Structures are given as structure tokens and as C-alpha cells.
Amino acid sequence: MLKRLYYLIAGDTQNYGFEHRIFNLSSFIITVFCIQGTLINYLLGLHIATVWLAIGGTVISATLFYIARVKAMFSPALLIVFSIAAIVILGPLHFFNGASSGPTIYLLIMMLNIFLLIAPSGLQVWIYGIFGISILSMLVLEYYFPGWITAYASASQRIADHITVMIYSLFFTMLVIRLFRISYDREQQTILQQKIELEDAYRVTTEKNIYIESLIRELHHRVKNNLQVVSSLLSLQSNRLEDENARKALQDGRSRVDAMAMIHQRLYMDKQLASVNIQDYIEELSVSIAGSYGYSPASVITDIVISREDFDIDRAIPIGLIVNELITNAFKHAFKGITDPKVHINLLQEGDMLELRISDNGTGMKTKDSGPATFGIKLVHILVDQLDARLQVLNHPGTEYRIKMSA
Amino acid sequence: MNKSILVIEDELITAESIAELLRDEEYLVSGPAKSADEALAICDSLQHSPAIALCDINIKGKVNGAELAKQLKSRFGCEIIFLTAYTDTGSLQAAFESEPVMYVVKPYSDIQLLVAVQLAFHKILKKENNTAVRKLDLTQREREIAGWVAEGLSSKQIAAQLKISIETVKTHRRRMLQKNNISNFPHLVYLLKDHI
Numbered sequence: 001m002l003k004r005l006y007y008l009i010a011g012d013t014q015n016y017g018f019e020h021r022i023f024n025l026s027s028f029i030i031t032v033f034c035i036q037g038t039l040i041n042y043l044l045g046l047h048i049a050t051v052w053l054a055i056g057g058t059v060i061s062a063t064l065f066y067i068a069r070v071k072a073m074f075s076p077a078l079l080i081v082f083s084i085a086a087i088v089i090l091g092p093l094h095f096f097n098g099a100s101s102g103p104t105i106y107l108l109i110m111m112l113n114i115f116l117l118i119a120p121s122g123l124q125v126w127i128y129g130i131f132g133i134s135i136l137s138m139l140v141l142e143y144y145f146p147g148w149i150t151a152y153a154s155a156s157q158r159i160a161d162h163i164t165v166m167i168y169s170l171f172f173t174m175l176v177i178r179l180f181r182i183s184y185d186r187e188q189q190t191i192l193q194q195k196i197e198l199e200d201a202y203r204v205t206t207e208k209n210i211y212i213e214s215l216i217r218e219l220h221h222r223v224k225n226n227l228q229v230v231s232s233l234l235s236l237q238s239n240r241l242e243d244e245n246a247r248k249a250l251q252d253g254r255s256r257v258d259a260m261a262m263i264h265q266r267l268y269m270d271k272q273l274a275s276v277n278i279q280d281y282i283e284e285l286s287v288s289i290a291g292s293y294g295y296s297p298a299s300v301i302t303d304i305v306i307s308r309e310d311f312d313i314d315r316a317i318p319i320g321l322i323v324n325e326l327i328t329n330a331f332k333h334a335f336k337g338i339t340d341p342k343v344h345i346n347l348l349q350e351g352d353m354l355e356l357r358i359s360d361n362g363t364g365m366k367t368k369d370s371g372p373a374t375f376g377i378k379l380v381h382i383l384v385d386q387l388d389a390r391l392q393v394l395n396h397p398g399t400e401y402r403i404k405m406s407a
Numbered sequence: 408m409n410k411s412i413l414v415i416e417d418e419l420i421t422a423e424s425i426a427e428l429l430r431d432e433e434y435l436v437s438g439p440a441k442s443a444d445e446a447l448a449i450c451d452s453l454q455h456s457p458a459i460a461l462c463d464i465n466i467k468g469k470v471n472g473a474e475l476a477k478q479l480k481s482r483f484g485c486e487i488i489f490l491t492a493y494t495d496t497g498s499l500q501a502a503f504e505s506e507p508v509m510y511v512v513k514p515y516s517d518i519q520l521l522v523a524v525q526l527a528f529h530k531i532l533k534k535e536n537n538t539a540v541r542k543l544d545l546t547q548r549e550r551e552i553a554g555w556v557a558e559g560l561s562s563k564q565i566a567a568q569l570k571i572s573i574e575t576v577k578t579h580r581r582r583m584l585q586k587n588n589i590s591n592f593p594h595l596v597y598l599l600k601d602h603i
Contacts, residue, residue, distance in 0.1 A: 379420070386419040386441075 011069055018183050019118040020074040022176060026114050027065035027082070029172055034058035040164075044157070047150055050096045057089040076123045079115055083127055086111050087134045098158060099142045099149045103165035108135055110169040114176050217268040224264035231257045252328070252376070255292070259285055259324040263316055275310040278319065282345055285320060286327055290343075293331035299341050300327070306349040306407075318383040319356065325376045325383075326358045326401055334362025334399065354407040359400035410458030411435035412524065413485065415446045415475065417467045425461065425490070428517055432561060433580070433592070434524065442468035443475040447482075456483035459508075459527045461520075464491040464498055473501035480505050486527040490515060518559035525559070528593030541587075543598055549583050550599075552576060557596040 007013075009028045010021035038054035064082055067073050086108065094104040112131040119127050142149065152158035231254050238250035262285055266276040279302070286300040311319065327343050335341040338361065346357040380401075384391045389405035412434050416422035422439030429436050437457055440446035443466065450456050460479045464472035472489065479485040487507040491498070494512055502510060508530055509523035545553065555565045562580065566573040580592060589595050 382419045382423050 009069075011072070015072060017074070020068065020072075022114065022118045022179065023074055023078070023082075024065065024069040025179075026111075026118075026172075026176070027061050027068060030111075031058055031061040031065055033168060034061055047096050050093060053089050053093050053096075057085075060085045060089070076120055079119055079123060079127065080130075083111070083115060083130050087130065091134065091138060094138050095142070095148045096150045097161060098152045100139065101158060102152070103162045103169075105135060105138075106165055106169045110173050113173060117176060117180060213273065216273045220264045220268035220273070224261050224268065227257050227261035227264065231261060255289065255324060255328060256321060258288070259320045260317060262288075263313065263320055267313065272310055275312050276316045277309050278306070278311040278316060278347065279304040279309050281311075281316060281320060282323055282347070285323055286343070286345055289324065289327055290331065293328075295331060295335075295341060300343050300345065302345045302347075304345075304347040306347055306354065308407075315387065318386045322356070322380055322383045322403065323358065325380050327360075329376055330358075330360040330362060330399070334360045334364070336363060338362055349407055352407050354405050356403040356405075357400060359394075359398060361398045364395050364397040364399055410455050411437040411453070412459045412461060413440065413446060413449060413457035413479075414438040415440045415443075415460060415462045415466060415472065416490070417441040417463065417465070425520065428520065428561065429524070431563065432521060433577070442466055443470035443472075443478070444468055446475055446479065450479065450483050450485075457485055458531055459488060459524060460485040461488050461490055461524075464489060464493050464502060471501075473498070473505065476502070476505040476507065486530055488523045488527055490520070517561055517564075521561060522559035525557070525593045525596055528591065529597050532594055532597050541598055543595070544586050545583060545599075549579055552579050553583060553592075553595060553599055556580070556592055557599065 006025070010016065010025040013021075016024065034054050034057035038051055038058060041050040041054055061082075064078065064085075068078060090104050090108055094102065097104055108131055112127065115127045115131075116124050152161070234250045234254040234257065238247045238254070241247045241250065263276055263281065266281055267273060270276065282304065283300075283302050286302060287297045290297060290300050323345060327345070330343050331341075340361070342361050344357070344359045346355075346359075348355050348357070381391065384403055387403070387405045389403050392402040392404075394400040394402065412429055414422050414425050414429075414436060416425065416439050419439060419441070426436045426439060437449055437453060438446070440449055446460070457479075460476060462472045462476050462479075466472050466475070470478075472491065476485075476487040476489070480487060487505050489502050489507050489510045490513065491502075491510075492513040493499075499510070508527040511519050511523055552565055552569070555568060560568065562576045563573050566576045569576070583595060584590070584592065587595065587598075589598070
């Protein structure tokens with residue numbers, strides 16, 4: 001019931017902000033107070049000017065209530081107008097109601113407090129200034145012009161006035177503070193609720209991330225295992241072949257699959273889930289290939305000088321396959337009769353260009369485009385295209401491949 | 408006039424294997440293109456725009472395969488075959504806007520791919536109204552080989568099936584076209600089906 005009355009006077013929460021509602025309520029209650037004041041002043045037979053001032057107060061606060069509640073307008077200017085009007089009405093009334101022996105200053109302080117509560121922070125100093133200076137001026141004027149004061153007819157009249165205003169201003173101050181407190185508590189509650197929800201959401205997201213990460217690792221693991229199985233199948237099958245060429249072809253296929261499996265192994269073992277450290281990968285790959293052709297790890301020299309060693313999988317796989325083809329080629333064909341065989345793998349960065357150089361100190365390419373080597377070289381060309389790179393082949397007398405791509 | 412098949416696929420090893428399969432079947436292949444930009448550049452540079460685009464959906468660059476296919480269809484009149492690993496509704500819906508002849512899901516078999524290409528050529532023949540019923544001059548053996556081709560078998564597979572050499576199969580196929588004055592094999596298969 002009270003709540004409905006409050007919403008009826010102050011306005012609903014959807015269309016009116018909290019401060020706006022308090023302003024509506026204040027202007028309404030002050031209007032009622034002014035009407036009451038008009039009647040009482042008149043009936044008590046107080047000075048006729050007090051009746052007119054009360055009527056003025058009624059008109060001003062009713063107008064403000066109309067603008068704020070009905071027209072739904074609320075602005076700092078409205079607050080300033082209300083403050084000044086309060087002083088214009090209550091200032092003279094102060095002198096008619098026994099000056100400082102009367103209760104007018106209570107009313108001013110009550111209004112000051114309410115306006116301070118609902119004013120935007122920039123405006124608070126101004127409101128404080130207006131009321132402070134006015135009240136001080138009233139006291140100073142009272143001191144210098146005692147003749148302006150209309151004293152109460154009797155002590156009982158004075159006490160009656162005090163009691164009325166006191167009850168009224170205490171009640172209204174309490175009401176507004178109470179409304180503020182409720183609103184504040186509600187907001188705190190909402191914030192607390194939101195904080196709990198956010199923490200929950202954060203926890204769920206973190207758990208989900210960890211879960212997704214483990215799934216990705218699992219996926220890479222399975223891909224690697226499947227590639228491993230393919231590699232083993234090729235190996236088993238090649239062991240059962242009579243034809244030497246067919247065996248070699250299967251072995252070549254197997255080493256390509258192995259080169260890819262090695263990347264997926266790194267993807268689930270390293271911290272990064274979508275990139276591999278290219279230096280570690282190339283070293284592992286080249287040493288493993290050297291071993292499979294019976295060369296020592298020392299026969300491969302890798303030198304990698306780049307700003308970012310983490311390579312995206314889309315780039316690491318073609319690079320891995322190129323390295324695989326070219327150094328396999330070298331170990332297969334280049335080192336007949338060479339006493340100290342060496343393969344150099346360099347990956348260098350120059351500005352925004354990346355250059356992969358693979359060179360050997362072998363016998364060089366005597367028979368260009370001959371037989372089984374051609375598929376490997378064709379593959380290298382395809383992979384170079386895949387990387388949007390350019391290939392240059394040098395003979396001096398070992399073979400050097402230079403592959404340039406943007407970093 | 409033998410129009411080409413444009414291969415759009417950003418995994419170039421896969422692209423090469425598709426191209427090799429099609430070339431082995433005596434199709435003219437252009438590309439491969441890794442991105443929409445490359446594909447459109449190839450189409451612009453060719454004297455006859457490709458008859459068929461074999462298109463992956465997830466390709467390099469900003470424009471995806473489904474979007475590219477729409478452009479290839481409207482600008483160059485290509486028939487579209489999608490070749491992709493995606494089977495989700497979103498991808499399918501986007502892809503079907505270009506009214507593809509076929510949506511082949513990876514991993515594909517050679518037969519699926521060759522049948523799709525044949526169907527695409529049949530659609531083109533129908534569109535060109537090149538469907539006059541003709542009597543085909545074919546021997547029993549040739550008819551048998553043509554039947555296998557219609558099933559989507561490659562020359563290599565037919566050779567294994569009939570226990571003859573792949574070159575013999577290819578010679579048979581070439582002679583069938585020459586004799587009947589037909590430019591490509593899908594046309595012959597089309598006419599053959601009409602007869603049956």
C-alpha cells in the first residue's frame with residue numbers, strides 16, 4: 001500500500017531514475033507542506049505575508065512537481081531553481097516566524113540535505129554554497145536589523161511551530177535516507193550476485209579451456225599414433241617386397257609419414273598447441289634421417305637464426321617435408337666416395353624474408369631428372385609453392401637449395 | 408573444344424594428386440589454385456574459361472570456396488563440384504547456393520571424383536542441348552570399356568579389371584572418341600546411356 005503510494009507519487013522505476021524519484025517525492029511533500037502551512041498560518045492568524053509566502057511556495061513546488069513527475073524532466077537546473085525558490089520563500093518567512101527562535105532554518109537544512117543526496121557530484125558544492133551563504137546572511141541580517149523580526153505571540157505558539165516543523169522535517173529526512181539505504185542495499189546485493197555469477201562463469205570457462213586443451217593434445221596424439229601406424233604398415237609391407245624399387249618407394253613414403261608424425265608429437269608434448277619450435281624439429285628430423293642412412297649425427301649441421309622459432313603447423317609441415325626430401329636425397333645420392341660427408345641446414349632471417357638453405361659437400365647432381373629422384377624433387381616444387389616461396393638450386397660442386405619465403 | 412577442369416585446393420599435395428588422376432583420364436586440368444584470387448586470375452588468363460571447378464571450401468585467403476564457387480558460376484559459367492572435409496549444415500547451405508553438381512566429402516575415392524566430373528560434363532551437354540540421339544559405332548570390347556568408365560573406374564582400374572595393359576585401355580578410349588567424332592569421354596558416356 002505504502003509502496004504503491006510511493007510509486008504513484010515518485011514514479012515507476014522504469015521511467016524515472018532514483019534521484020529523479022526522490023526529487024518528485026520531495027516536490028510533492030513540500031507542496032503538501034506549503035498547502036498545510038498556508039492553511040495553518042491563515043487559521044492561526046499569523047501575519048498575512050506568511051500566508052502569501054506559503055501560497056508562493058505551494059505554486060513553485062507544485063509547478064516543479066508537475067515538470068518533474070508529469071513531464072518526466074529532471075535536470076541540475078531544476079535543482080538549482082528549487083534551491084533558490086526555497087530561499088526566496090523561506091528567507092522572508094524566517095523573519096515573520098520569530099527568526100532564529102523559529103524553526104525555518106530546520107527546513108532549509110532539511111532541503112539542503114535532500115538536494116545534496118540527489119544532486120550530481122559537480123553540483124553539490126553549488127547547492128551547499130547557496131544554502132550556506134543564505135543561512136549565514138539571514139543570521140547576519142537578523143543581528144543588524146532586529147526590527148524586521150515578527151516575534152511569536154506566545155511561547156505556546158512558538159513551541160507548536162517548532163513541533164510541527166520538527167516532526168515534519170525529521171520524518172522527511174528519515175524517509176529519504178531510508179529510501180537511499182534500501183536502494184544502496186539492493187545495488188550491493190546485485191553487485192554481489194553478479195560477482196558470484198562472474199566468478200562461476202570464469203571458473204567454468206577455465207575448466208572448459210583446460211578440457212579443450214586436453215582434447216587438442218589428445219587429438220594430436222591420435223594423429224601422431226595413426227601416422228605411426230601408417231609408417232609401420234609401410235615398413236612391414238616393404239619388408240615383404242622382392243622388388244628393390246618398390247621397397248625403396250615404400251621406404252620413401254614411410255620417411256615422409258615419419259616427418260609429419262614428428263610434428264604432431266611435438267604439438268602434444270610442447271606447451272604450444274598449434275606451433276612447433278622449428279629448430280628442435282629440424283634437428284631431430286635431420287639426425288633421424290642421417291641415422292636411417294647410417295650417417296652419424298655429426299654429419300648434419302643445423303644453423304638456425306630467426307627471430308621467432310615457433311612455426312605454425314601449416315608452415316612447419318611443408319618445411320619439414322622439404323628438409324626430409326632434400327637431405328634424404330643428399331644421403332642417398334651425394335656422398336659416394338666422399339670422406340667427410342656433411343649436410344648443412346640453415347634457416348636465416350633477413351628483414352622480413354626467411355631463407356632455408358640446404359647444402360651438401362657431395363658429388364653434385366650429375367644426372368639431372370633421372371629416375372626415382374624426380375618424384376622427390378617434384379614434391380619439393382609442390383611444397384615450395386605451398387609455402388608461396390621461391391626455389392634456387394646451385395651446384396658448387398655439392399648441391400645447394402635456397403628457398404626464400406616471407407617471414 | 409575440350410574445356411578444362413580447374414582445381415581449387417590449398418593443400419597442394421592433394422591438389423597434385425587430383426590433377427594427376429584427371430590428367431591420366433585425359434582431362435585438361437588448370438590450376439591448382441590455392442585461393443580465390445588465384446582461381447579468378449587463372450580463369451581470366453585462359454582463352455576458354457574452365458568448364459568445371461573442383462572446389463575445396465576451406466581455402467587460403469579471405470574468400471572461401473563456397474563464395475568463390477558462386478562467382479565462378481556467374482562470371483565464367485563453371486559447373487561446380489565441391490570437394491571438402493566439411494559436412495556441417497552451415498557449410499552445406501553456403502555451398503548449395505551455387506547449385507553444385509556434386510558435393511564430394513573427403514576422404515574421397517577416385518571413383519567418386521570421376522563420377523562427379525562425368526555428371527558435371529553431362530549437365531553441360533544438356534545445357535548446350537548437345538543431346539541429339541546418335542548411333543554409336545562401338546565394338547563389343549569398346550562398349551565394355553565405356554561401361555566401366557561410366558561406372559567411374561579409371562583407365563588403370565579398367566586395365567586391372569580386364570587384365571590388359573593401361574596403354575591398351577587408353578588406345579581403346581581414344582579410338583572410340585575418334586571414330587564417333589566426340590571430343591571427350593563424358594559425352595560418349597552420355598550418348599551411351601541414352602541408348603540403353
